[in-house]
Amino acid sequence: MNVTAFHDVVLVGGGGAGLRAAIAIAETNPRLSIAVVSKVYPMRSHTVSAEGGSAGVVRPDDSLDEHAYDTISGGDWLCDQDAVEAFVKEAPEELLRLEHWGCPWSREPDGRIAVRAFGGMRKMRTWFAADKTGFHMLHTLFQTSLKYTRVVRYDEWFAASLLVDDGRVQGVVALELMSGKIEAITAKAVILCTGGCGRVFPFTTNANIKNGDGMALAYRAGAPLKDMEFVQYHPTGLPFTGILITEACRSEGGYLLNKDGYRYLQDYGLGKPEAKPVLRSMELGPRDRLSQAFVKEHEKGRTIETPYGPVVHLDLRHLGEQLINTKLPFVRELCLKYQNIDPVTELIPVRPVAHYMMGGVHTDIHGATPLLGLYAAGEAACVSINGANRLGSNSLPELLVFGARAGRAAAAYASSAAEPRSAVLAQAEDERRRMQRDLLHKIDGRERLAPLRDELHQSMEQSAGIYRSGNSLAQAAVKLRELQDRFRHVALQDHSRTFNTELMAALELSFMLDVGEAIVESALRREESRGAHQRTDFPARDDQRFLAHSLVYRNADGSCRVEYRPVTITRWPPGERVYGR
Amino acid sequence: MADRIILQVTRYRPEDEAQPTFREYEVPCPKEWVVLDGLNYVKDHLDGTLSHRWSCRMGICGSCGMTVNGEPKLTCATFLSDYAPGPVRVEPLANFPIIRDLVVEIGDFMQKLAHVKPWIIRQEEKPLSEGEYQQTPEELDAYKQYSMCINCMLCYAACPVYGLDPKFLGPAAIALAQRYNLDSRDQGEKERMELLSQHEGIWGCTFVGDCTKACPKNVDPAGAIQRYKLKAALAWLKDIFVPRGAK
Numbered sequence: 001m002n003v004t005a006f007h008d009v010v011l012v013g014g015g016g017a018g019l020r021a022a023i024a025i026a027e028t029n030p031r032l033s034i035a036v037v038s039k040v041y042p043m044r045s046h047t048v049s050a051e052g053g054s055a056g057v058v059r060p061d062d063s064l065d066e067h068a069y070d071t072i073s074g075g076d077w078l079c080d081q082d083a084v085e086a087f088v089k090e091a092p093e094e095l096l097r098l099e100h101w102g103c104p105w106s107r108e109p110d111g112r113i114a115v116r117a118f119g120g121m122r123k124m125r126t127w128f129a130a131d132k133t134g135f136h137m138l139h140t141l142f143q144t145s146l147k148y149t150r151v152v153r154y155d156e157w158f159a160a161s162l163l164v165d166d167g168r169v170q171g172v173v174a175l176e177l178m179s180g181k182i183e184a185i186t187a188k189a190v191i192l193c194t195g196g197c198g199r200v201f202p203f204t205t206n207a208n209i210k211n212g213d214g215m216a217l218a219y220r221a222g223a224p225l226k227d228m229e230f231v232q233y234h235p236t237g238l239p240f241t242g243i244l245i246t247e248a249c250r251s252e253g254g255y256l257l258n259k260d261g262y263r264y265l266q267d268y269g270l271g272k273p274e275a276k277p278v279l280r281s282m283e284l285g286p287r288d289r290l291s292q293a294f295v296k297e298h299e300k301g302r303t304i305e306t307p308y309g310p311v312v313h314l315d316l317r318h319l320g321e322q323l324i325n326t327k328l329p330f331v332r333e334l335c336l337k338y339q340n341i342d343p344v345t346e347l348i349p350v351r352p353v354a355h356y357m358m359g360g361v362h363t364d365i366h367g368a369t370p371l372l373g374l375y376a377a378g379e380a381a382c383v384s385i386n387g388a389n390r391l392g393s394n395s396l397p398e399l400l401v402f403g404a405r406a407g408r409a410a411a412a413y414a415s416s417a418a419e420p421r422s423a424v425l426a427q428a429e430d431e432r433r434r435m436q437r438d439l440l441h442k443i444d445g446r447e448r449l450a451p452l453r454d455e456l457h458q459s460m461e462q463s464a465g466i467y468r469s470g471n472s473l474a475q476a477a478v479k480l481r482e483l484q485d486r487f488r489h490v491a492l493q494d495h496s497r498t499f500n501t502e503l504m505a506a507l508e509l510s511f512m513l514d515v516g517e518a519i520v521e522s523a524l525r526r527e528e529s530r531g532a533h534q535r536t537d538f539p540a541r542d543d544q545r546f547l548a549h550s551l552v553y554r555n556a557d558g559s560c561r562v563e564y565r566p567v568t569i570t571r572w573p574p575g576e577r578v579y580g581r
Numbered sequence: 582m583a584d585r586i587i588l589q590v591t592r593y594r595p596e597d598e599a600q601p602t603f604r605e606y607e608v609p610c611p612k613e614w615v616v617l618d619g620l621n622y623v624k625d626h627l628d629g630t631l632s633h634r635w636s637c638r639m640g641i642c643g644s645c646g647m648t649v650n651g652e653p654k655l656t657c658a659t660f661l662s663d664y665a666p667g668p669v670r671v672e673p674l675a676n677f678p679i680i681r682d683l684v685v686e687i688g689d690f691m692q693k694l695a696h697v698k699p700w701i702i703r704q705e706e707k708p709l710s711e712g713e714y715q716q717t718p719e720e721l722d723a724y725k726q727y728s729m730c731i732n733c734m735l736c737y738a739a740c741p742v743y744g745l746d747p748k749f750l751g752p753a754a755i756a757l758a759q760r761y762n763l764d765s766r767d768q769g770e771k772e773r774m775e776l777l778s779q780h781e782g783i784w785g786c787t788f789v790g791d792c793t794k795a796c797p798k799n800v801d802p803a804g805a806i807q808r809y810k811l812k813a814a815l816a817w818l819k820d821i822f823v824p825r826g827a828k
C-alpha cells in the first residue's frame with residue numbers, strides 16, 4: 001500500500017471550518033505539517049452559499065449574556081451552556097480577525113462594522129457582507145490560507161474511511177478523483193470539517209456535496225453522533241430549486257403572506273403585525289416556529305398550490321428598489337435568474353426547505369471526539385451550541401470559533417502524539433480492495449444509484465420532516481434497513497479510474513444511508529417535541545425525560561444504539577420560549 | 582414549447598478514446614430546468630458514466646462552467662428552454678486541458694490565483710484589541726466589484742490571449758490582485774505590481790473585453806487589467822524621468 005504522505009494533522013474539508021482550523025494549526029505550531037483533503041476545491045465548499053450574516057456582539061447596547069440567552073432559548077434549552085458562553089465570547093474576536101484578513105464586511109457610513117437584525121436575536125448583532133456573507137468569508141479564509149506554506153492541499157480527494165488502530169485515529173484512506181488512486185494519508189490527528197447532510201432530504205438548500213460524509217466516517221469508526229434528530233427547515237426556499245431566500249429579507253422588513261395576503265404568523269403566537277420589523281417577533285421569530293406555522297397554514301387550506309408543492313409569499317415590494325439593491329442584491333439576482341421574478345415588483349413564492357443539521361459528530365468544547373486523535377468542527381460537529389434549533393447567523397461564527405478551537409487542540413495533541421503505526425497501512429490496503437471489489441470493478445449488481453437515492457429521500461421526507469410521528473419513523477427505520485441491504489447489490493456503469501463521479505456518488509449514498517438511519521433512530525427515541533423535533537404523538541417538551549443529548553452509536557452489525565447524556569446548564573435554567581412579547 | 586430537447590455532450594475517457602467525441606441525449610425541458618439539470622438527468626437516468634462538476638446549483642460556487650453552444654456559461658444559471666428547440670451543445674471550458682468528459686484541469690489557474698499574493702499585506706498589523714480597520718462604504722466600493730469573483734474561469738475560456746499563451750496570468754488573477762491593491766487596509770500594492778510586471782503577457786491583452794462579457798458576476802476583469810496597465814505605464818514613465826534615488 002502506498003502512503004501518499006505523512007502529515008501531523010489531516011483536515012477533511014476545506015470549507016469555513018476546515019480552513020479556519022488549518023490556519024489555527026499553522027499559527028499554534030508552525031512546525032506541524034497540515035493536509036487539507038477536500039472533495040471539491042476549497043472555495044467551492046458550501047460555506048460559499050451562506051447569505052445572511054454572522055453573529056457576534058459588537059454594539060455597546062448589546063451584551064454577551066443576551067447573545068447567550070437568545071441562543072439557548074432559541075435552541076429550546078438543549079444547548080450546552082458552557083459551550084455557548086465560550087462561543088459568544090470568542091465570536092466577535094473571530095469576526096474581527098476576519099476583518100483584519102480582509103473580509104469585505106458591510107460598513108456604517110463612518111467606516112465601522114455594520115450589523116443587521118436576525119431571526120430570534122433580540123439585538124442587532126449580525127455582521128454581513130451584503131447578502132454574500134459566506135462567499136466573502138470563505139474566499140477571505142481561502143486566500144489567507146495561501147500564505148501558510150505548511151498547509152498542503154489535496155484538492156478533489158475524497159476521504160472514504162478513517163484509519164483507526166489501537167484506539168487511535170491515524171489518518172484517512174482517500175480517493176484522488178483525477179487519477180483514481182486510492183491511498184493512505186496518515187497523520188497523528190484528523191479533524192472532520194465536512195459540513196452538513198441536507199442531501200439526505202429531497203428538497204434542500206444544501207449543495208450536492210453535503211452528504212454527511214464526516215458524520216458517517218466518524219460513526220463507522222466508533223464515535224457517536226449527537227442530537228441527529230434535529231434538522232432545521234428554513235421557512236423560505238424557492239420552490240423546485242430549493243434555493244435559499246435569506247432571512248435577511250425579513251430582517252430588512254419583508255412580510256410573509258398567505259394566499260389571502262394576510263400576515264398569518266400573527267395566528268401562531270409570534271406577536272402582532274407591525275409595519276416595521278420587531279426583533280424576536282412575527283417574521284423575525286425562530287425558524288422552527290415559522291416552518292411549523294407554514295404546515296398549519298397549509299392544513300387550513302391557506303397556502304397557494306404550485307406544481308412544486310404549496311407555497312406562501314414573501315413580500316419585499318414595500319422595501320423599495322434601492323434598499324433591495326444595496327442590502328439584498330443576491331436575492332434579487334437569484335429571483336430573477338432562477339425563478340424569473342423581480343422582488344421589487346412581485347411576490348416571491350417560498351416554502352420550507354431542509355437547511356441545516358443541528359446534530360453531528362459528538363465533540364467536547366475543544367472539538368475533540370471521544371475517539372483519540374479524532375476532532376470535528378463546523379456543521380459536521382455537534383458541540384453543542386445549537387441545541388434543538390439553530391439561530392440564523394450562528395453557524396458561520398461557529399465555524400470560526402470551533403474551527404480554531406479544534407485546530408489548536410489537534411495541534412497540541414499532534415505535537416506530542418506518537419507516529420502512526422504501520423498496521424494502518426494494511427487496513428488501508430483492505431479498504432482499497434473493498435472499494436475496487438464492491439464498487440469499481442463489480443459488474444453483476446442489480447441496483448442503480450438514482451432509484452435508491454430517491455427512495456431514501458422519500459422515506460426521510462415522509463418520516464423526518466417538520467412534523468414526525470412514531471409510526472412514520474418506525475416505518476422509515478425498516479425502509480432504511482432494506483435500502484442498506486439493497487445498496488450491497490449496487491452496480492456502477494462507470495468503471496473508469498479517471499474522474500469517476502459515479503464512484504464518488506456511490507460512496508456518498510452509502511454515507512447518507514448511515515446518516516439517515518442515525519436521524520430516524522434518534523427521532524424515534526425522542527418521545528417529546530422540542531425545537532425542530534416535533535412529534536405529533538408527543539406534542540409537549542418533556543424536560544423530565546429528555547433534557548438530554550441523544551448519542552447514537554453504531555453496533556457491530558450496522559444497527560444503531562441510542563444513549564443519552566445530560567445537557568450542561570450553567571446560568572439559564574430551562575424556561576418557556578417566548579416570542580413576540 | 583417542446584417538452585424535450587437534445588443535448589450533444591462531449592465524451593472523453595483518456596483510457597479509451599484518443600479524441601473527444603460527442604454523444605446525444607434527449608432530456609426533458611421544463612421551463613425551470615437549467616443545462617445542469619439536463620446533465621444530471623443524463624447521469625441519473627440515461628448514462629451513469631458522464632462526468633461533470635457541480636455543487637451549489639445557485640451560481641456561487643463556480644464549479645459548473647462549461648461551453649454551451651460555443652459560449653462559456655455557468656450551466657446552473659443557463660436555462661435549457663433558452664435554446665429550444667435545440668440541440669444544445671455542451672462542451673468543456675475552452676483553453677483548459679480536458680481530464681475527462683466535461684471536466685477540465687484547473688491546477689494552473691489555482692497557481693495563478695495564489696501567485697498574486699491574494700491576502701492583506703501590511704508593514705505592521707494592528708492588534709485585534711484595537712478593533713477594526715475603519716473602512717467607509719466608499720472605500721469598500723473601491724474594490725468591492727473585484728471581490729465578487731467566484732473563480733469560475735469563464736473569463737479564461739473567453740480570453741484570446743490565454744488561449745495563445747497559457748503563461749498569461751489571466752483576467753481573474755489580475756482582478757484578484759487589484760481587489761487587494763485597492764483595499765484601504767492593504768499595503769501590498771508595490772509587491773504585487775512587481776509580481777505582475779514579470780508577466781509580459783499582460784501587454785498582449787488588447788482590451789477586447791471578452792472576459793468582462795463572459796463574466797457572470799460583473800467583476801469586469803478587463804477593467805482591472807486596464808487599470809493595471811495604466812498604473813504600470815505611469816510607473817514606467819516615472820522610472821524614466823525621475824532620477825533613480827528619488828523613487
Ligand SMILES: Cc1cc2nc3c(=O)[nH]c(=O)nc-3n(C[C@H](O)[C@H](O)[C@H](O)COP(=O)(O)OP(=O)(O)OC[C@H]3O[C@@H](n4cnc5c(N)ncnc54)[C@H](O)[C@@H]3O)c2cc1C
Binds near residue numbers: 393
Ligand atoms: C444556502 C445556505 C445559506 C446559509 N446562510 C447562513 C447564514 O447566513 N449565516 C449562518 O450563520 N449560516 C448560514 N448557513 C449555514 C452555514 O453556511 C453552514 O453551516 C456552514 O457554512 C458549513 O460550513 P462547514 O465548513 O462546516 O462545511 P462546508 O462549507 O459545507 O464544507 C465542507 C467541506 O468538506 C469537504 N468534504 C465533505 N465530504 C468530504 C469527503 N468525503 N472527503 C473530502 N472532503 C469532503 C467538502 O469538499 C468541503 O470542503 C447557510 C447554509 C446554506 C446551505
Ligand code: SF4
Binds near residue numbers: 735737752792
Ligand atoms: S472574473 Fe468573472 S468570469 Fe472570471 S473567474 Fe471571476 S467570476 Fe468567473
Ligand code: FES
Binds near residue numbers: 638655657
Ligand atoms: S453549481 Fe455552483 S456555480 Fe453552478
